[in-house]
Amino acid sequence: MNKRDMVDLFVIGGGINGAGIARDAAGRGLSVVLCEKDDLSEGTSSRSGKLVHGGLRYLEYYEFRLVREALIEREVLMNAAPHIIWPMRFVLPHSPEDRPAWLVRLGLFLYDHLGGRKKLPGTRTLDLRRAPEGAPLLDRYTRAFEYSDCWVDDARLVVLNAVDAAARGATVLTRTPCISARREDGAWTVTTRNTRTGEIREFRAKVLVNAAGPWVKDVVERVAGANSARNVRLVKGSHIIVPKFWEGANAYLVQNHDKRVIFINPYEGDKALIGTTDIAYEGAAEQVSADESEIEYLLAAVNRYFKEKLRPEDVLTSFSGVRPLFDDGQGNPSAVTRDYVFDLDETEGAPLLNVFGGKITTFRELAERGLGKLQRFFPQMGADWTHAAPLPGGNIENADFDSFRARIKAEYPWMPRSLRDHYTRLYGTRLSQIVGSATSLEGLGRHFGGDLYEAEVRYLVEAEWATTPEDVLWRRTKHRLHLSEAEQADFADWFSAEMREAA
Structure with a gap:
């Protein structure tokens, strides 16, 4: 010692x-x-719904101060990290069987005005019979409300x-x-x-x-x-990942029969992230996982609204987290x-x-x-x-990510678009620390599949405390979703050998 x-x-x-x-x-x-x-x-913190949001549904529990503060923080964080936090539009199809339209409109009006919204566009009403956002939905849903929140790479x-x-x-x-x-x-x-x-x-x-x-x-x-x-009240929240089944960059928010809302968000380009559940949990937090009933619950919520019916075999993977909520004595986990x-x-x-x-x-x-x-x-x-104060990589002029991405395209014309988008989204202005003096893909070192190259791995080990294959493939990045099982195994073998040699 x-x-x-x-x-x-x-x-x-x-x-x-x-x-x-x-x-x-x-x-x-x-x-x-x-x-x-x-x-x-x-x-x-890596098992959330990946949102920076005010918490629209918290208004039903009269959490006005919490919602207001979260809405204000939403824009603060957008400015601090525009590479990992960006606007997303959410389409909320109206179901007459659940919350009345006037209540939804009132909630969205408050959501638009409580937090001094400056950057994000406000709510609008959609005619789903004409709007492209209505194409994947069942014909019985004719009206929707569209509002803004933000996506975040939580890990x-x-x-x-x-x-x-x-x-x-x-x-x-x-x-x-x-x-x-x-x-x-x-x-x-x-x-x-x-x-x-x-x-x-x-x-x-x-x-x-x-x-x-x-x-x-x-x-x-x-x-x-x-x-x-x-x-604390431990509440389990589970998500599933499936292939994306609609066109467009918008997300959906649907209401289930039990009044809970389920987010259906575009994820990693060609996938969708669906969640979450709210279940009281008493086990070890390290052992939490999504069970079969939760997966069925999420699939049923989606299938209640969409023409394309999801099946258990469509689930690519799932994850679950334990939320450590302050115990305020509420019986319903969703109300805590x-x-x-x-x-x-x-x-x-x-x-x-x-x-x-x-x-x-x-x-x-x-x-x-x-x-x-x-x-x-x-x-x-x-x-x-x-x-x-910007977070590392977020010192992008005027938080204008589109202009930054265009500049990076001009600086690295040899880099494929998918790789360029991956680097700009995860690392922002720090991507130069990964690319270094490379002028071609070969300069990035060994290629493990997808957009994963050796240069990124070495950066994550040296600058971001990555010590296991899972640290690299799942928390620092989401390469695990884009590599085959064989590619993941090859990478794990290489990584373990490199770490042993470094030790």
Whole structure:
């Protein structure tokens, strides 16, 4: 064990909240360590519906403040990361059997005006008998409402926050669980163990931040030996991926018989992402998966609206995540608030800030408010700064992604469009760090299939903490959806050999 490292802030949890807090704190001049027991965003934060949105359905539960704040954040994040966050239009076919049209119109009116919308177009009504968006829908649906929200690559949002935190001086430790944290002499003594190397490190921290998501109570009680009156409700949300079955870039939002809404979004070009479910969950968060009944539920919701009927064999893959929602006493999982709550424990002069709940859209504001609660412990701490700061790769002039893409096309005429789009969308202005001095595809190194080349893999290992094939193929990218099983196996063999040699 090495000597103790003294830091201002030690953050447990490499999901969106932990990464966002680490970035914000490092940018204020604090010394920060972020530890994650697995890979960045391996838990809930990579298993969302991939949306930056206000949460239209939350209006039914009178969550007006939450919706307003999320709508404001939506445009802040669009400006900060236009390469991984972009506008999407959602078509909501009206079903007279469910919510009345006047209620939907009222909800959409509020949605358009609560958050001071500036960039995104507003709601409009569609005649599905004439509009092209009505072509794939059953003829009995004649009217729809179209509104705006945003798409986000959720796992990359987490990674980019961690990358920026590290660039500002934070230490990011992946595959490194916190095995103990104890209060000693007005500070925290925190012990970590790297599960790949076995290295044990000990830190002294003025403040401990628990942003462990579904594991927040476990960290409070088992790791830190503390208590909290707050609780989380674990709610499972599952998604399925199928081949895309409609023309156009728009998404659909449909209402199911149980009043839940299901998103049907274009995904990875030729696929569709469908979700989500809302089921109370009591198992281990690490073992969550979509079960057969959830898949049937999602397929039934789609088939209620569309002419083309999806079958279980159309499901290419599925994923499931556990949402750690703040327990507000609501019985219905869908009604449990998506808001966040802080619990600050100052026992023995060693503060512990526990983070309960939250959602991807409000992570930046959550981090900012969390640091605000810690201001008195760090009087030297800098002011709020993330509101106008781009994330890595997002420093695109005027956040004009189309102009940026046109410039990249001119700079790299030898690059196929699909590869160029892949690099610009995932890496923005940082794509030059991948391409380097290459002037042809051969210059990118070994080709593993699809748009995956060696140069990208090496960048992900060196700059984004990728240590396993899954880190590369599923969380840093979505190459897994575009490579055959044989190509994936070949890549895994090559990657493992390279990592062994590097070690």
